[in-house]
Every structure is written in C-alpha cells, then in structure tokens.
Amino acid sequence: MEALRNTLAGIDARADTPFFIGGDWQAGSGGPMLEVVAPHSEEVLMRYPEATREDVDRAVAAARRAFDEGPWPRMEPAERGAALKRVATLLRDRMPELAEAWTGQVGAVIGFTRKASGQVPGLFDFYGDMAADYAFVEHRTRSSGGKVRVVGEPVGVCAAITPWNAPLVLLCYKVAAALAAGCTIVAKPSPETPVDSHILAECIAAAGLPEGVFNMVPGGREIGDHLVRHPGIDKVSFTGSTGAGKAIAGACAERLARVSLELGGKSAAIVMDDADLGAVLPSLVPYSMPITGQVCFSLTRVLVPRARQDEVMDAYVEAVRRVRVGDPFDDGVQMGPLSLSRQRDRVEGYVARGRAEGARLVTGGGRPAEHNRGFFFEPTVFADVTPDMTIAREEIFGPVVSFIAYDTESDMVAKANATDYGLHGAVYSADPERAYAVARQVRTGSLTINGMVVDIEMPFGGFKQSGLGREGGIEGLENYLETKTIYFA
Numbered sequence: 001m002e003a004l005r006n007t008l009a010g011i012d013a014r015a016d017t018p019f020f021i022g023g024d025w026q027a028g029s030g031g032p033m034l035e036v037v038a039p040h041s042e043e044v045l046m047r048y049p050e051a052t053r054e055d056v057d058r059a060v061a062a063a064r065r066a067f068d069e070g071p072w073p074r075m076e077p078a079e080r081g082a083a084l085k086r087v088a089t090l091l092r093d094r095m096p097e098l099a100e101a102w103t104g105q106v107g108a109v110i111g112f113t114r115k116a117s118g119q120v121p122g123l124f125d126f127y128g129d130m131a132a133d134y135a136f137v138e139h140r141t142r143s144s145g146g147k148v149r150v151v152g153e154p155v156g157v158c159a160a161i162t163p164w165n166a167p168l169v170l171l172c173y174k175v176a177a178a179l180a181a182g183c184t185i186v187a188k189p190s191p192e193t194p195v196d197s198h199i200l201a202e203c204i205a206a207a208g209l210p211e212g213v214f215n216m217v218p219g220g221r222e223i224g225d226h227l228v229r230h231p232g233i234d235k236v237s238f239t240g241s242t243g244a245g246k247a248i249a250g251a252c253a254e255r256l257a258r259v260s261l262e263l264g265g266k267s268a269a270i271v272m273d274d275a276d277l278g279a280v281l282p283s284l285v286p287y288s289m290p291i292t293g294q295v296c297f298s299l300t301r302v303l304v305p306r307a308r309q310d311e312v313m314d315a316y317v318e319a320v321r322r323v324r325v326g327d328p329f330d331d332g333v334q335m336g337p338l339s340l341s342r343q344r345d346r347v348e349g350y351v352a353r354g355r356a357e358g359a360r361l362v363t364g365g366g367r368p369a370e371h372n373r374g375f376f377f378e379p380t381v382f383a384d385v386t387p388d389m390t391i392a393r394e395e396i397f398g399p400v401v402s403f404i405a406y407d408t409e410s411d412m413v414a415k416a417n418a419t420d421y422g423l424h425g426a427v428y429s430a431d432p433e434r435a436y437a438v439a440r441q442v443r444t445g446s447l448t449i450n451g452m453v454v455d456i457e458m459p460f461g462g463f464k465q466s467g468l469g470r471e472g473g474i475e476g477l478e479n480y481l482e483t484k485t486i487y488f489a
Ligand code: NAD
Pocket: 161, 162, 163, 164, 165, 166, 170, 188, 189, 190, 191, 219, 220, 221, 223, 224, 225, 226, 228, 239, 240, 241, 242, 244, 245, 247, 248, 261, 262, 263, 264, 265, 295, 296, 395, 397, 423, 466, 467
C-alpha cells in the first residue's frame, strides 16, 4: 500500500482545500466529515468534508464560465486532443497509485486493478486521438443543390456522477469523451471513493487544461440531486443504480436537460447445448463475480440446457470453491471483500430471500470463517433458480450466481430476456455463428461470444432499464455533442 499511502499523504497535505474548482484546490464551506474505509481491514484511510450545495454552486459557476467564455470549447479539436494526451501521459506515470487507490477503497484484487487501471490513461489517449480525427463538421448538399454544414457542437456543462465500484475508470469514460467534445465538467464522485479523482484532478491541472474545464466535488446523494437540478448544468451523465437513474432522469425531464444513464444489469451467460466446458469456464468463473460481483456487467445468471445442468454446475462450482478469497493487496488472492458494510448486508438479504423462495444453495452463502475483519463474503452459487425468483430478477451486486435450466432454444432466449435489465451477456457454443444468431435475439446492449470482452473503444450501454445512451467508442464522444444544421441559402 505504499503508493496509496503517498497519495493519501499528498491529499492530507492540502486537507484545508479538498475541492478542485476553477483550476484551483479550494476550501469547502463546512460540509460534514466523511470517512473512506478500506473494506478488507476496515481501516479509515482518509477523512474529508463532503461538498455542500454552496460548493457545488461554485463548481457549476466555474464550469459555466469556462464553457461560456473560456477557450476550451472554441479551440481546435486537435488542440484539445493534444491536451488530453498530456493527461494520459501524466496518469500513466501514476499507475501504481491508481491501482492501489482502487484496491484500497473498493477491495478489488491488486492483480486485476493493475491491469484494469490501464483503461484510465487509455481513455484519455483514445478520446485524445478521436478529437483530432473526428469529423465535427460534415459538408452535405441538399437534393435541390443548396450547401449545408452539419456541425457537432459540445452539449455544454456536464455533471458526471459515478459509483464506487470502479471509480476512476467509470469517471474517465465520461470526462475524456466530454472534454474531447469541448464540454466542461463538474464531477461528483461517490462519497466512498474520492481518492483517485484527486489524482485525476492533479493530472488535469498539471497538463495545463484551462481553469474551470474540470471541477471535482465529492459528496452523497443529496449533493448529487442538487447538481442534477442545477440550472447551470446542460447534461447529466450518470453511472449507478437503476433506482437513482430513474430519479435523475425525472429531474432532468423537468427542464429537458440532456441525460445519459449507465445503470444496473442482470446479465446472462448462455451455455448452448454444444458448448465445450473447457471454453466456458475460463471466462465464466472470473466474469460471473468480478470485483466480488460488484460490476454492472457480471454474468450473474447462468443458463444451461437442463440435460447438462449438473455437468456445467459441478465444474463451475468446483472452480468457484478454489477461488482464493482474502487480502486484495496479496498477489495470488483472486477475490477481495465486498466494498461496503451495507453492501454485505444487502447481499445477505438476497441470499436469505433466495433460500426462502426455494432456490438450492450449492456453495457459499455466508461470511468466511477465516476473516473476522473486513466485509468478506463467500462466493455463492444457487441452483434450481426460476425466472420469477427475486435472485433471478434483481441486481444483487455481490458474488452470487444463479443457475437456471432451460429446455428448448426458444425457452433459452425467453429466459435470457426475462429481466428488466439488458446490459451485457455471453453466449457459448461450438459454432460462433449459431451463438451470433442467439446474441441477436437477446435484448442487451452488448454480448460476447465464447468469452468476455468489454473494450473502451467500442460502445457500451444498456437496453431496457440498464440505461440510456452509450459510452466508449465513437458513440461515447457523440454522447456529448448536439447536432447543429447550418444552411447556406
Ligand atoms: P447509486 O445509484 O447508489 O450511486 C451512484 C452515484 O450516484 C453516487 O455518486 C451517488 O452519490 C449518486 N446518487 C445516488 N442517487 C442520486 C440522486 N438521486 N441524484 C444524484 N446523484 C445520486 O449506485 P452505487 O451503489 O454507488 O453503485 C452501484 C450501481 O451502479 C449498481 O446498480 C451498478 O450496476 C451500477 N453500475 C453501472 C455501470 C454501467 O456502466 N452500466 C457501471 C458500474 C456500476
């Protein structure tokens, strides 16, 4: 934890000025003190004051000025792109801190965060290049002969509101794309995980982005609500739970503020009758419970042909029982704790509900005896789950997987779609084109055939109640553009 200790010491050294507003570290206006807790040890890593409404107002005013009067939206996109690439370089220099901040605050294992933190500079490089290459102005001709320019203009001042499970990656999906588009930003990270957004703000300042382009005010739900309803905000870009997403969409509707939503999931791993188990397990085991199951696209429902249910489940359960649960900073540990004490309560509630509704608990289901500190929970598998059960329908956000048997191919597709969510999914078959035909019938924003891929360079987002809009890829940039049509009469 040495890199994280250094980061925390740096943040502590400017404890009187915890918010990044208008290009400066600024004092707060007396919000209540919050704690950042390491979930594996329950150690308090940091104390800081929550942003108040007044702090949010100052951040919005700074972002507003930067958008209405500052150079950022007016400069050549390639120039913005070069600035984003400078941010990427600075972030890359701090990779050990990014990985440790993620592991320390969330409990995601260090082997994973070392790799996955690469997405943070990766997003700034990707959207930095795209700013230079994207056709912001398209020349068209009317059939009657008149010339037209169709212009992609930045949508304005954006609120970026993010959850705690992958704090900086999820924030940077928004920040890198919105900045490439020419927007300015007020980021409200989750109150439980502010550390890495300090690193981001430091890198943005060091890269010389104009003042007010990026502002950062961590706080909870009430502060988020104030930000969402702020008349100075043109667009809200939200990642979090479906319940909060609905509340935010409702608030935005009142003034037709633009909104995009990345919400919960209940993704299915569809094992077809011809699938080779050896090809299924290497992706199914890690991606059914990544970050202790606290990832929106986790494959939490495993759909298996009834005739192969025992074979698939036995192999999966054997692999899950071998997963090493422990201190997420130990190399070789494969699963850390749940991130929050209240998250463990939530998971325990769902496990009790599963049992009460008649699902068969095959493994796990409780707190591991060997850990008396930290919010640990055993990898848990239920069998004989039917689509009407709560554990098959609701997002648990923990290491709990449900096996659901199907009889025919149409039953398989119907069960895959028997959820209000539609985020991701996997289809396993010996014949990739057969799997593709199934993928086309599943109502989700993305799927992987014979594995698990989510790539920042490709669009990601939800059908149904998993969200609205897309992040990643070109679509992620276009999320932050308004279309303007200029006719030459
Ligand atoms: P949450 O919805 O409770 O909170 C997310 C963020 O929104 C936090 O910063 C919180 O302070 C803020 N917030 C909550 N209610 C708000 C409101 N009414 N107005 C404004 N801000 C509000 O979610 P969480 O528990 O932090 O995160 C877990 C959820 O996030 C899961 O449902 C998960 O699936 C989802 N998630 C989705 C994606 C995706 O890309 N689709 C990625 C990661 C997590």
